Amino acid sequence: MVLYNLPYVAVVVLTIIGLGTIVLKQNLIKIFLGIMILESAVNLFLVSLGYREGGIAPIYTNAPDRVMVLPTPQALTLTSIVIGVATTALLLSFAIIIWKKYGSIEIGFLRRLKE
Amino acid sequence: MKKVLVAAIFLVWAAGLCTIPLFLSFGDPAATDMDTYFIRTGQAAAAANNIVTSIVFDFRGFDTLGESVVLFTAVTGVALMFRARKEGEEHEDE
Amino acid sequence: MIAYLVTFIMALLLYLVFSAGSGTLWLWSPSELLAGVLLALLTAAVAGKVLCRGKDYRMANPVRLLILPVYLLGPFFIEVTRANLDVAYRVITGKIRPGIIRVPSGMRTDLGAFLLANSITLTPGTITVDIGEETNDLFVHNINVPEGWETRSSVEARKLFWLANIPAWIRRIAE
Amino acid sequence: MTVPFDIAVFILLVLVCLALVRLVLGPTIADRAVAVDTVNTLVVAALIVLGVVYQQIIFIDVAIVYALLSFVSTLYVAKYIGGEL
Amino acid sequence: MDMLFTLDTGTGFWNPLLWVLGTAVAGVIAVFLYSLGERGYKKGTAQTEPFISGNPEPEKGLVHVRSGNLYWGFLDAMDGYYRRLVPLHTGDLDDYVLWYMGITALFFIVVVVFR
Amino acid sequence: MIPAFVVENSPALMIIVPFVAAFIAPFAGRAKPAVRALVVGGAMAITSAITLLLASDVYAHGTRLYVFGAQAATLAVPQDSGGIPVRIMFTVDPMSALMLVITAIAAFAVVIYSLTSERHHSGLGSYYTLFLLMVTGILGMVATGDIFNFFVFLEILSIASAGLIAFRIDGGVAVEAAIKYFVLSTIGALAILVAIGIYYGEYNALNMALIAQRMQFTLLDQLALVLIIAALAMKCGAVPMHFWTPDAYSMAPSSITALLVVASQASLYGLFRTVFSLYNITLNAACVGWLIIILGVLSMVVGVTMAIPQKNVKRLMAYHAVSQTGYMLLGVGVGLAVLDNQPLLEAFGYMAMEGGIFHIINHAMYKGLLFLTAGAIFFRIGTYDLNKMGGLGHSMKWTMVFFIIGALAIAGIPPFNGFASKLMIYESVFVFNPVLSVIAMVVSILTLASFVKVFHSIFMGPVLPEYKDVREVPGPMLAGMGILALVVIVFGLFPSLVVETLVAPAAHALADQGMYIAAVIGGGA
Amino acid sequence: MIESLIQLAVIGGLIVSAILVYSFKDLLAAALAAGFFSFLVSLEFYILQAPDVAISQAAIGAGLTTAIFIIAIRATTRFEGETP
Amino acid sequence: MIAEFLVVACLVIGTTFNCLGIIGLLRFPDVYTRMHATTKMTTFGSVFTALSVIIYGASQFIGTGDGQYITLSLHTVLAALALAVTNAIGSHAIARGAHRSGIMPAQAVIDRLAEVPP
Amino acid sequence: MRMSKIVRTGACILYPLIIIFGLYVVVHGHLTPGGGFQGGAVIATAAALVLVAFSHEEIAGMVRKAFLSAQESLGLLLFIGAGILGLLAGAPFFANILANSGLLFGLPVPPGPNPGDLNTAGVIPVMNIAVGVEVWGGLAIILVYLFSATGGERT
CATH class of the missing domain: 1.20.5 (Single alpha-helices involved in coiled-coils or other helix-helix interfaces)
Structure with a gap:
């Protein structure tokens, strides 16, 4: 059973690792790497939702005549991947500006706004 | 104290997420009526062999517009970050 | 102008290879051909200046392009096999005698240096570590420096190989 | 006919996991980059073979994308550690 | 209407x-x-001028009660409350994420227990 | 007069027009900034007009559907699909229409304001692009009937907001606020995506009405519910997760802050839509209702008490925004808590929901107005620090008038609109639980006290020597504030009109899940 | 059976590389590990019969994301915990 | 029959060389020698793996006459070529970067590059 | 700074190859795995390759910010225009009116597994190309902007 559900187990573990990286690390770039892991975990979750045992990819070009996996999650995942790269790029440019202005990208130094 | 709290939060998250592998069966999705519709009629309706593409651009084309706009938004944001400054524009926002 | 033409032809050929088998049996359908021409034009417009930066159009010569597969499948393949067996032997036994030696390549063009360096990287127990910008001298890391080479200031490229005269082949292709 | 391909894929993936050891141990960045580069190659091989396992011709395109693009990140690392970026 | x-x-x-x-x-x-x-009263005479026990009238800008001095009594009375509340606003991104995750976890427990 | 084409396709045009304007805005201003102003202002005016047209149509004829890419725009379910909607659709029911009205008014006022207020800065092409995209994100979020599309528009909104919050990069502090906001909203959006995946995995549906029809409230649904409501509550700034709010609100340009308020209302809309339309009575209404009520009460109390000692005027207003969000959560939460008890719902539940929803529209107006006045003051004196201000009432009379209107409205003084909605909340919540009502009243008093302080320290007192030659802000900025002030006064003077025509249909549409499903699928539930 | 073993190998690699991303102090090494992670995620997509997503992840994860991370590391700092 | 034998033989050769490459990667003392193992042997092994697919496609084409197997073979050839070129460039770049960052070859009998001023 | 001669030559040779492959992925989006986004990302990676092989001062003439940003907007306008096409024809926004019409990309496809033909799928290839152009410009310009931040001393 557990072996059968492997991708979902991986999703859970990766989500926890990603969240842990975000929460327990101080470095901004490390946090962004954590966000990347989290995004990958969610994408993996979406894709594994659509997998059907013994199915083939939902493309009729030169396909063998077998049952197909569900196509919708793959479409959703494509959108999600684009959003992920857009997010990462914007966050990294923020980090560069922070480095220029503050001289540090540790979370402990990003505390000029508080109370 | 804080460490215990953090550990507890992570434990609850892990437990909550573990409902996914426990209650969703991998490889045998529960209801498939929408996707069956796509696989059955997608090829004829969108005239595309690749069902994923026909979903991305036809059935859910509006999402793809949003997705492209997300990328455009991010690029605009990056451009805003590295923009050339005007003379004497500096102002302190403290 | 020639640069764009070379890029166009190259891109078109590559596109045709990619889309082979799209037509009735293993020819191409007309729409594929049309798309190939248009996309190759686009590629030429974008990448024409980049591909032929050195104003070096020798590779546009079809004879040289025909020699390239012969070289890859003939002497190069033999050398690769021999090199791999050699390195396999060293992996298993652990007998190594590494060192970085200087190899004057004798190539005048960038493309020649590129091909020779990649051949050296892939073939005998050697990896190109650096290349002189003006002199085209290669600095080669050798996993097993033969006795006596450590005293020489430089080693000919020919001597790195086993059977075939790889530099000569490359000169035939690229110069 | 696809059974040998299946076994080959499995061996390749085990090798990927072994390369992970070098990624963990590697004393310098260069060692890690070498490990990642190796994994690229192995994954491309695995992708090609899996395309045959699934009897899907069009899957090979993924392998080409991989083979063409995976070394770009290696180049970035190399440029960084060479002090040229 | x-x-x-x-x-x-x-x-x-x-x-x-x-x-x-x-x-x-x-x-x-x-x-x-x-x-x-x-x-x-007539305008323009000494009748309308302020009388500060004979002291000279301070400059106008100095008599303005600045915002920091307003409600000090309230803040003083609520000191115990503010001493607990204000330090929660640490300005630390990790804490922000942790609060979010903690509330989610709490909600999960509550919703599952009282479903 | 208005072509039928526009009316029929108004949901699509509402999105298309700002998108196209956003795509050409970076280039429009290359040669002359006036061209850009024309493009952006014109596009925003057209969008607002179309949006109001759509909303009026919805109020007149009931829920509007718009199916993207189908053969007929209003045919939700294809003939051969076995009775399920498969394409993306916009489902504009009265609740969505209300949010559309809010967004249209606020965005139009803000764009008029910011055409002048930001003219001295660089990067204006990107600024207006992001501005339009942000408005479009809000419009899409509130109009969509597809849950994944909701996520996409949420991301557009988040990314555009993050870029705009960091607009003033000089001190670096704005970028810090943007990072905090963006990391949190990314994590929240990913949580929502997981929830969407769970719905998809269980019911093989992405359409909200279809999910609602098939909802069973299993353990997985509970997980999805928790992920969604926590993420959206975080995005609207409910209290234990409100920390990003003052940072982001205080560091963004003021016009953007006014729009961020609307954005947080859109997240609130998503929260309500999830709880009411997606789950409705399948969940334990009392439990989730009380969760939302507690969030609301915490938001009210903590927000207002944190606001009092603030020294930065925008930070203070941001904490008040948190506090006012609490009112909405309280009102709608009370409605949710009695959702499965029809007599109680009739007795005071609908009234509480109407109060909460009316407060959404009121808050967007007066808080937007307040932020715009803060921006006007910054435009002239270059600081937000209350300790450095004073005596501005002598020179900035119109700004002072607008500030008074906004401050009295937020404090719930009659006859402004804040009073009407707060009255509805007090009275209906008093029947439900008197303690909550009393807390709400006390919070309102503290709000008044806090704004008296702000008013005193900004406008009262003698003219400070350093602000001797301060003048009134330019006309367009006053016009932007004037629109919002006018709305505040009109809504305050005719509350019953607004409640009966706008708010009550919205509240009933929100509470009535069957109607929502029937509008999409036909004969559902 | 062998499919399960293949999945086990890929997922084991995924988890280990994610932990590596967490634990490396050197951000460059962490970015490399993230690149490794991206490869394996892409392979997993491929195994789950999603070639569209696999291409997408390969192009983004293998090429671009690692590249922009390394550029950002170059523009900021290489080691975790560096303070002014 | 011959085709099947060839396919299996190529697969065996390919995986064997890949295995040896990984062993070398784990066993050798420094980055340059590790690169010898990986660059050459995994490239060689992967190309042989690809070769098995090419042979498979060709044999299927001869057997069935279906044009898609030509596509399979051609695309695999391209993938293998791309692999060889990119691997060579990549390993050269890493070697150069490593040398410039100051990693000296271990147990080296000679290092001519270190004598050249940068 | 630029990388060594070998890398530069290799990058120059690979650049058109990757571009043509990316374009292949773009226009075959409705037949094979891939599509606008994937192809655009592949081409953008080619730009990343050239950017890393040369110094970015040297490459400034080849990849210009204004050009790329115009390209991005153009792609998006094309995309939304392909959606508006449906609106103009009397159908809703994003209706696929070109499919099975016999016009450009208008051939019908036979049901079931088939080798596929480029000239099918109606408005989908148009959108693929539009998205490809947009993503190419967008991702490349992100790289260019980030590269412009890498000056200054190393830490």
Whole structure:
């Protein structure tokens, strides 16, 4: 059973690792790497939702005549991947500006706004 | 104290997420009526062999517009970050 | 102008290879051909200046392009096999005698240096570590420096190989 | 006919996991980059073979994308550690 | 017409017309009180100048009560409350994420227990 | 007069027009900034007009559907699909229409304001692009009937907001606020995506009405519910997760802050839509209702008490925004808590929901107005620090008038609109639980006290020597504030009109899940 | 059976590389590990019969994301915990 | 039959060389020698793996006459070529970067590059 | 700074190859795995390759910010225009009116597994190309902007 559900187990573990990286690390770039892991975990979750045992990819070009996996999650995942790269790029440019202005990208130094 | 709290939060998250592998069966999705519709009629309706593409651009084309706009938004944001400054524009926002 | 033409032809050929088998049996359908021409034009417009930066159009010569597969499948393949067996032997036994030696390549063009360096990287127990910008001298890391080479200031490229005269082949292709 | 391909894929993936050891141990960045580069190659091989396992011709395109693009990140690392970026 | 302006809340109601009426009454009262005042003052004489026990009048900008000095009594009285509350606003991104995750976890427990 | 084409396709045009304007805005201003102003202002005006047209149509004829890419725009379910909607659709019911009205008014006022207020800065092409995209994100979020599309528009909104919050990069502090906001909203959006995946995995549906029809409230649904409501509550700034709010609100340009308020209302809309339309009575209404009520009460109390000692005027207003969000959560939460009890719902539940929803529209107006006045003051004196201000009432009379209107409205003084909605909340919540009502009243008093302080320290007192030659802000900025002030006064003077025509249909549409499903699928539930 | 073993190998690699991303102090190494992670995620997509997503992840994860991370590391700092 | 034998033989050769490459990667003392193992042997092994697919496609084409197997073979050829070129460039770049960052070859009998001023 | 001669030559040779492959992925989006986004990302990676092989001062003439940003907007306008096409034809926004019409990309496809033909799928290839152009410009310009931040001393 557990072996059968492997991708979902991986999703859970990766989500926890990603969240842990975000929460327990101080470095901004490390946090962004954590966000990347989290995004990958969610994408993996979406894709594994659509997998059907013994199915083939939902493309009729030169396909063998077998049952197909569900196509919708793959479409959703494509959108999600684009959003992920857009997010990462914007966050990294923020980090560069922070480095220029503050001289540090540790979370402990990003505390000029508080109370 | 804080460490215990953090550990507890992570434990609850892990437990909550573990409902996914426990209650969703991998490889045998529960209801498939929408996707069956796509696989059955997608090829004829969108005239595309690749069902994923026909979903991305036809059935859910509006999402793809949003997705492209997300990328455009991010690029605009990056451009805003590295923009050339005007003379004497500096102002302190403290 | 020639640069764009070379890029166009190259891109078109590559596109045709990619889309082979799209037509009735293993020819191409007309729409594929049309798309190939248009996309190759686009590629030429974008990448024409980049591909032929050195104003070096020798590779546009079809004879040289025909020699390239012969070289890859003939002497190069033999050398690769021999090199791999050699390195396999060293992996298993652990007998190594590494060192970085200087190899004057004798190539005048960038493309020649590129091909020779990649051949050296892939073939005998050697990896190109650096290349002189003006002199085209290669600095080669050798996993097993033969006795006596450590005293020489430089080693000919020919001597790195086993059977075939790889530099000569490359000169035939690229110069 | 696809059974040998299946076994080959499995061996390749085990090798990927072994390369992970070098990624963990590697004393310098260069060692890690070498490990990642190796994994690229192995994954491309695995992708090609899996395309045959699934009897899907069009899957090979993924392998080409991989083979063409995976070394770009290696180049970035190399440029960084060479002090040229 | 009256229906249009009455907001009926089930147990009470609110009508702007009544408010206008109330304002008018208050205005009348204000005018009345104003008319009771002393009329003997004349502008431009020493009668209208402030008398600070003979001390010189400070400059106008200095007598303005700045915002930091307002409500100090309230803040002083609520000191215990603020001493607990303000340090929670650490300005630390990790804490922000942790609060979010903690609330999610709490919600999960509550929703699952009391489903 | 208005072509039928526009009316029929108004949901699509509402999105298309700002998108196209956003795509050409970076280039429009290359040669002359006036061209850009024309493009952006014109596009925003057209969008607002179309949006109001759509909303009026919805109020007149009931829920509007718009199916993207189908053969007929209003045919939700294809003939051969076995009775399920498969394409993306916009489902504009009265609740969505209300949010559309809010967004249209606020965005139009803000764009008029910011055409002048930001003219001295660089990067204006990107600024207006992001501005339009942000408005479009809000419009899409509130109009969509597809849950994944909701996520996409949420991301557009988040990314555009993050870029705009970091607009003033000089001190670096704005970028810090943007990072905090963006990391949190990314994590929240990913949580929502997981929830969407769970719905998809269980019911093979992405359409909200279809999910609602098939909802069973299993353990997985509970997980999805928790992920969604926590993420959206975080994005609307409910209290234990409100920390990003003052940072982001205080560091963004003021016009953007006014729009961020609307954005947080859109997240609130998503929260309500999830709880009411997606789950409705399948969940334990009392439990989730009380969760939302507690969030609301915490938001009210903590927000207002944190606001009092603030020294930065925008930070103070941001904490008040948190506090006012609490009112909405309280009102709608009370409605949710009695959702499965029809008599109680009739007795005071609908009234509480109407109060909460009316407060959404009121808050967007007066808080937007307040932020715009703060921006006007910054435009002239270059600081937000209350300790450095004083005596501005002598020179900035119109700004002072607008500030007074906004401050009295937020404090719930009659006859402004804040009073009407707060009255509805007090009275209906008093029937439900008197303690909550009393807390709400006390919070309102503290709000008044806090704004008296702000008013005193900004406008009262003698003219400070350093602000001797301060003048009134330019006309367009006053016009932007004036629109919002006008709305505040009109809504305050005719609350019953607004409640009966706009708010009550919205509240009933929100509470009535069957109607929502029937509008999409036909004969559902 | 062998499919399960293949999945086990890929997922084991995924988890280990994610932990590596967490634990490396050197951000460059962490970015490399993230690149490794991206490869394996892409392979997993491929195994789950999603070639569209696999291409997408390969192009983004293998090429671009690692590249922009390394550029950002170059523009900021290489080691975790560096303070002014 | 011959085709099947060839396919299996190529697969065996390919995986064997890949295995040896990984062993070398784990066993050798420094980055340059590790690169010898990986660059050459995994490239060689992967190309042989690809070769098996090419042979498979060709044999299927001869057997069935279906044009898609030509596509399979051609695309695999391209993938293998791309692999060889990119691997060579990549390993050269890493070697150069490593040398410039100051990693000296271990147990080296000679290092001519270190004598050249940068 | 630029990388060594070998890398530069290799990058120059690979650049058109990757571009043509990316374009292949773009236009075959409705037949094979891939599509606008994937192809655009592949081409953008080619730009990343050239950017890393040369110094970015040297490459400034080849990849210009204004050009790329115009390209991005153009792609998006094309995309939304392909959606508006449906609106103009009397159908809703994003209706696929070109499919099975016999016009450009208008051939019908036979049901079931088939080798596929480029000239099918109606408006989908148009959108693929539009998205490809947009993503190419967008991702490349992100790289260019980030590269412009890498000056200054190393830490």
